Amino acid sequence: MRELRVIGETVSGEAVAEAVREGLLACPKTLPPWLFYDEQGSALFEKITALPEYYPTRMERELLHRHAREIAAGRDELRPLSVVELGAGSAQKTALLLRALDAEGCGISYLPMDISATALREAEEQLGRDFPQLRLRPVLTDFTCERPMLPIDAEDQRMLLWLGSSAGNFEMEDAVRILRDASTEMREGDFLLLGLDGAPEANGRETDKQISDLLRAYDDAAGVTAAFNRNLLKRMGRELGAEFCVDQFEHEARWNSRTSCVEMHLVSTMAQSVFVRELERWFHFQAGESIHTENSRKFARDEARALVRAAGFSPVKSWHDANGWYGLFLGQRV
Numbered sequence: 001m002r003e004l005r006v007i008g009e010t011v012s013g014e015a016v017a018e019a020v021r022e023g024l025l026a027c028p029k030t031l032p033p034w035l036f037y038d039e040q041g042s043a044l045f046e047k048i049t050a051l052p053e054y055y056p057t058r059m060e061r062e063l064l065h066r067h068a069r070e071i072a073a074g075r076d077e078l079r080p081l082s083v084v085e086l087g088a089g090s091a092q093k094t095a096l097l098l099r100a101l102d103a104e105g106c107g108i109s110y111l112p113m114d115i116s117a118t119a120l121r122e123a124e125e126q127l128g129r130d131f132p133q134l135r136l137r138p139v140l141t142d143f144t145c146e147r148p149m150l151p152i153d154a155e156d157q158r159m160l161l162w163l164g165s166s167a168g169n170f171e172m173e174d175a176v177r178i179l180r181d182a183s184t185e186m187r188e189g190d191f192l193l194l195g196l197d198g199a200p201e202a203n204g205r206e207t208d209k210q211i212s213d214l215l216r217a218y219d220d221a222a223g224v225t226a227a228f229n230r231n232l233l234k235r236m237g238r239e240l241g242a243e244f245c246v247d248q249f250e251h252e253a254r255w256n257s258r259t260s261c262v263e264m265h266l267v268s269t270m271a272q273s274v275f276v277r278e279l280e281r282w283f284h285f286q287a288g289e290s291i292h293t294e295n296s297r298k299f300a301r302d303e304a305r306a307l308v309r310a311a312g313f314s315p316v317k318s319w320h321d322a323n324g325w326y327g328l329f330l331g332q333r334v
C-alpha cells in the first residue's frame with residue numbers, strides 16, 4: 001500500500017493529550033469530535049452508517065444515486081476535474097458521484113481528506129478496486145488547523161464536497177472558515193456540494209421529521225452509537241493511560257432547540273475521580289456531570305443556503321428526499 005500523503009497537522013500524542021487536558025478542565029467538560037476517529041472509532045462509525053435508525057447515510061446515498069448525473073451535468077467536460085472531499089471517511093457514497101462525474105468528462109482526480117488513516121486506507125482499497133481509472137490522492141490531515149495546500153493542477157475544474165452532514169459538527173463560523181480555507185484556490189465555475197441533515201418540523205413546513213426521529217438516530221437500539229461515544233474513554237485509556245471505568249459513564253443523546261443540535265454526552269453515573277497518567281493529574285466528576293462529546297446541527301433549508309453563500313458560492317440547486325429529512329446543496333463560484 002502507498003504512503004498516505006500527509007499535509008499540515010495530523011494527530012500526534014501531544015495533540016490528543018492537549019485536547020483532553022483542555023476539554024476535561026473546561027466547565028462544562030467537553031471533547032472535540034475529531035477524537036472519535038481512531039481505528040476503533042472509524043470502524044464503529046462505519047457500523048453506525050448501516051443502522052436502521054441512522055437515516056442520514058441511507059438518505060444521502062439515495063439522493064446521490066438519484067441525482068449524481070444531474071450534479072455531474074454541470075461540469076465542464078473539456079477540462080479535467082479535481083474532487084476534494086472534507087472528512088471523506090471510507091468514501092463509499094462518494095463513489096456514486098465520482099462515477100457520474102467520470103462519465104461526463106475527461107478524467108477525474110479524487111482527493112479524500114481525513115484525520116483517520118484507517119478510513120483513508122479503506123477508501124483507497126475500495127475505490128482502487130472498483131474504480132481503477134480514478135486518480136486517487138488521499139490526504140491525511142486535520143482540516144481545522146491550517147489551509148491545506150493540495151496537489152491539484154491549476155487547469156483543473158474543482159468540486160469541493162462535505163458530505164454526511166459533518167459541517168453540522170462545527171459552530172457555523174468554524175464551518176464557514178473550514179470551507180473558505182479549503183476553497184481559496186477555487187475559481188469561477190467551480191462547485192461546492194454539501195450534504196446536510198434537516199431541522200425537525202417547524203410550523204409544519206419542510207418536513208415531518210420529529211425530535212424523536214433525531215434522537216433515535218443518535219441512540220440506537222443495538223447500542224452501537226453508545227459504543228462509539230464510549231470509545232473516547234477507551235481511547236484515553238489506550239493513549240494516555242486514563243483510568244476510566246467505562247461502565248460508569250452513560251451515553252446520552254439530547255436535543256438542544258436553541259442551537260438546533262443533537263448533542264452527545266457521556267454522563268458520569270456517580271461522583272468519581274479519574275487519574276490520567278500521561279497528564280499526571282486527577283479529573284473529578286460529580287454524579288450526573290457530563291462530558292459533551294459532539295454537536296450535530298440540523299439545518300433549515302435557508303440556513304443551508306446561507307452556509308453555501310458564506311463559503312463564497314452561489315446556491316444553484318438542492319435535492320431532498322420525499323419527506324424533506326435530508327438535503328444535498330449545490331453551489332457554484334461566480
Ligand SMILES: C[S@@+](CC[C@H](N)C(=O)[O-])C[C@H]1O[C@@H](n2cnc3c(N)ncnc32)[C@H](O)[C@@H]1O
Pocket residue numbers: 033034037045049057086087088089090091113114115116119141142143144163164165166
Ligand atoms: C461523520 S464522519 C462522515 C464520514 C463520511 N463523509 C460520510 O458521510 O459517511 C466524519 C469524518 O470526518 C473526519 N474528520 C473529523 N474531524 C476531522 C478533522 N478535523 N480533519 C479531518 N478529518 C476529520 C472523521 O475522521 C470522519 O471520517
